[in-house]
Amino acid sequence: MRVQNLRLLALAVFSFAVTCVRGLELIDSSLASACIYYEKTFDWGCHSHGNGAAAYRCRCGNVNWLGTITNCIANNTKSLRLRNHGFRHVARRCYEKGDFNYTLADMQRFYANGTGYLRDPTTADLSSPVFTTLRVNQTEFDWYYKKMKDLTFSVQRSQWFGWGLVFFWATIIAVTTLFNFNEKFVGLKLTDNWLARSLMIPSLFENMTQRYPRLRAISPGPHPNRLQALVVTAFVIQTIITVGVGYEMKLPHPYLTTRWFMNLDLVSYRVDLMALSLFPVIYFFGIRNNPFIPLTGMSYTTFSYFHKWCAYVCVVLAFIHSIIWTVYARHDGGYKMWAMDSYWQYGIAAMTLMALLVFHSFKLLRDKIYEVFLFFHQMMNIFFIVCMYYHLNKLGWLGWVWSMAGILCFDRAARIVRIILSGGLQKSTLTDCGSGVIKLTVMNPRFLTYRPGSYAFIYFMSPQDPWYYPWQSHPFTVLSTAKGKGIHGNEMAVYFKAQKGVTGHMLYKLLRSGEESINIRVMVEGPYGDTLPQIAKVNRRIVGVAAGLGVTAVYAQILHLLEAQVPEMGCKLYWAVNDLSHVSWFEEELKWLLSQKCQITILCTSPKELEETGSSFNTDNKLLEILDVRSLFARPDLRALVSEEVKEASDQSKDLTFISCGPSTFNIDFRASVSNTLRQKQSIDVALKEESFVW
Structure with a gap:
């Protein structure tokens, strides 16, 4: 695909840029x-x-x-x-x-x-x-030359340690890519229940959130699993070790005239070069067009977690660098003179921007004012690159700065290409499904294939809307099949819940129109996510468990896996809703799953919905007879559900894959339920694929 070629070109440019990294001092x-x-x-x-x-x-x-x-x-x-x-x-x-x-x-x-x-x-x-x-005087000069080469070697070692951090993440990407390609194309079994039970499924804070449920209100997630936390811990440990070892310079020295200055200078080189080395990692892990997401199969949520921790480590290293030279300047008595130099001023500005980028990115602030956060985050990133350029243009190592600029330009160019190949500015249909749920349909693009499980960012373009809405884009799971197949035919469908902001405004326009559907111009940017095809046969039973609108993501993943599943393995879908009218807007998708011999169970959590079916459930009565509708009068017992499915699969000697999606608290509870079941020795392999609407 053309987008893939653009990714390869960007990687080549990036590789060339970082090879130009060298100091000019x-x-x-x-x-x-x-x-x-x-x-x-x-x-x-x-x-x-x-x-x-x-x-x-x-x-x-x-x-x-x-x-x-x-x-x-x-x-x-x-x-x-x-x-x-x-x-x-x-x-x-x-x-x-x-x-x-x-x-x-x-x-x-x-x-x-x-x-x-x-x-x-x-x-x-x-x-x-x-x-x-x-x-x-050759004897005297040889001493000077040796001491300068010793200093050069010490600084080069610091750069090697910085590259070590880059290669740490390159190793993680290579290993996960190997596992992902095996799962997609080969199908060998490379993991077992011990790995799933101990590292891959349990979340880092599982015991605390289960023991103290109120913590989930304070930190609703998503929480990293233990394997992700272990990766970050290893990264931090490697950083600490490489900052603290390899200082072998000895006095006297023509440049490093005192032990105190030597220690400051060598530690400063170490921390600042390691911080610089993390710049491309931070930027690649944070952009939409992260080429490693389809390669590794890791979600944007996972890369966002790694992105944040790389940024935390980078800021700490840069802060140590700033403290060192501030202390030295004041000790040397030249702070006022140094503060007049532009490179010093730009260094202070860059450090301030780094701190702001970290502190304004906490989840509480992001959730409250996400669009404001996103705007300032992007603007401060651009100003940070400018400040770093002027800070380093006389010192060297500009290759790291060019890598940041190149990655940002690549991301923006790739976004534009995706929008164009997805149809550019095009007409869409918005349909009110009730209960605040909206269905959006657009024509399938000619040049791109949106596989089940991928997602897209949608821009709502209307001159009657507030001026800032077209600049906002929101990610939505895409329900799409190949041309001429499936329930949507030549269309892509997206379901979303109206919230505040632009999605709430779309619902307002629908209700104000008095019509069931309206047309609106949109731009679609995608596909993103797990876009590799499933070639290897899926010899596993598939059980999807969704809450609310999470059914769209679970349905898409089931659709993706059913294409390669061995038919006799079987498929189930559990959908927890608090209003049975939800079934009506997802009716066609449910019918299609039934045609694929997938068992569907509706878990109604409202105690009075079943009694008022006639007034709230406007769908085909024949579908009611086929679906297993259970009125629970409460939230579903996820532990019992998971245990029941694991037991059934064990009795039939079928490996089992759970697919879950819902609110953060639902995902936390479901992950804990699977983890709890795996604490007991199982005769089958159990895996969990979790989809999340937040990161």
């Missing part, structure tokens, strides 16, 4: 830095033996210093590449600190001119102005 050229620090010990008439801006303005205008420094570089390497790189390094330093704009050709002329005036240095040159070009 001391470690950019160990040879040039060694020459600069060696030659600054002589008196070049600048009244300074330092490397400040005033000293550079003086030395970079001194042809004798330029001839000396270029001869130092050229005479200590046989590599033309290293020599020219060292020349460029000196030219760059002269431009940044002395405002001299020298080219490589200029530096080569300084080298050729200075060669004719070389002499050996003397003790007097240390305190009396030098008016010629000097050779190096």
Whole structure:
């Protein structure tokens, strides 16, 4: 598909960008830095033996210093590449600190001119102005060169540790991709009930939420499972270990003049390079067009969890970096001067934006004002990239910044491509299904296939609506089949519950029209989610358990698996509703499942619905006779339901897959029910696929 090709192109661009990561300070050229620090010990008439801006303005205008420094570089390497790189390094330093704009050709002329005036240095040159070009004392210079190479190696090690964090996540992606491809295309059994019982099914806070139900109101989820929490724990432990090991530099050193400064500098390099290395991971895990979702089969919720923890770790590392240089600047007495530099100011701005990005992303705030959160989150991300560019443009490692910009541009471009291939601006039909449920139908796109279980973001485009509604998009599970098949034929169907905001406004327009259906222009952006086809045969019984509108996601997943299921395995659907009228708007889908020999049970949780069937249940009476409708007068006993299904599957020696979707509390309880059943030894393999409307 064209979208897949775009993903591959973006990955290639990203890979090229991060290979350009390198520093432009001391470690950019160990040879040039060694020459600069060696030659600054002589008196070049600048009244300074330092490397400040005033000293550079003086030395970079001194042809004798330029001839000396270029001869130092050229005479200590046989590599033309290293020599020219060292020349460029000196030219760059002269431009940044002395405002001299020298080219490589200029530096080569300084080298050729200075060669004719070389002499050996003397003790007097240390305190009396030098008016010629000097050779190096090879013994002394070799010490400078070794110390600079030691510093370069130490910084490179910090970058390797940063790459280690990247490869940690690359390993996680590779392993999960292997498991996902096996499940989709091969069908080998690679896990057992011990793994499911111990890590994959139990949530991290399962025991606490079951013991103290009120905690679910405080933290309704979704909660990570133990395996996801274990991955994050391993990531944090690796970060802590790699921050704390590998400091082998020794004094004396021409640049790191004290133990205190050496420790600050090396730790700062370590934490800031590791933080920079996490930038592309954070951005890839947070975008809609995350190419790893279809590869790994992991949900957006899972990647969002990893995205947040990578961001937390990155912010802590960046905060340590900021504290180190703030303490040093105040200790050195140069804070006021440093605070005037633009790179320092942009660094403060970037750190502030990082903190705001983390603190305004807490779930309580997201749930209350999601659209406001999303707008500011996106804007602050753009400003963060700009601040990081100006913070690093003189220091180096801009490849990490370009990777962030590239990922964001890739995501936006991919969104536009998806919208165009999905039909662009098109007509849709909104139908009032009752109880606040709306059905939206659009024509199937010509160039993309929306597989069951995928989802799309929908933009409602109407000039009569508030100006900000077209800028909002909401994810909806898509019910679609191939052209000419299934109940929807050439159409895609979406069901959603009207809430506040744009979905509530759509319901208002429907009710105000007085019609059962209205037409409205929309743009569809998709497909997203688990879009790989199920090729391997599914030798498992499928049991879907849904609450409320969660039936749309469960139905889509069942549809996806039924295409490859061995027929005699069997399929069931339990749907918990508090109003039997819901069955009427999902009537066609239920009939289609029945035609596939899927057993359907409606669990009515309202005590009076069954008595008022005649007034509230407007569907085919024949469907009532086929469906197993149970009035529970309360929430369903999920533990009993799970135990019953596991026992039945065990008696028939059939492996079992549960598919669940509903409100967060329902998902928590259902996951706990499956986990509780698996605590007892089972003769069959039991798996859980959980769909969630929140992240």
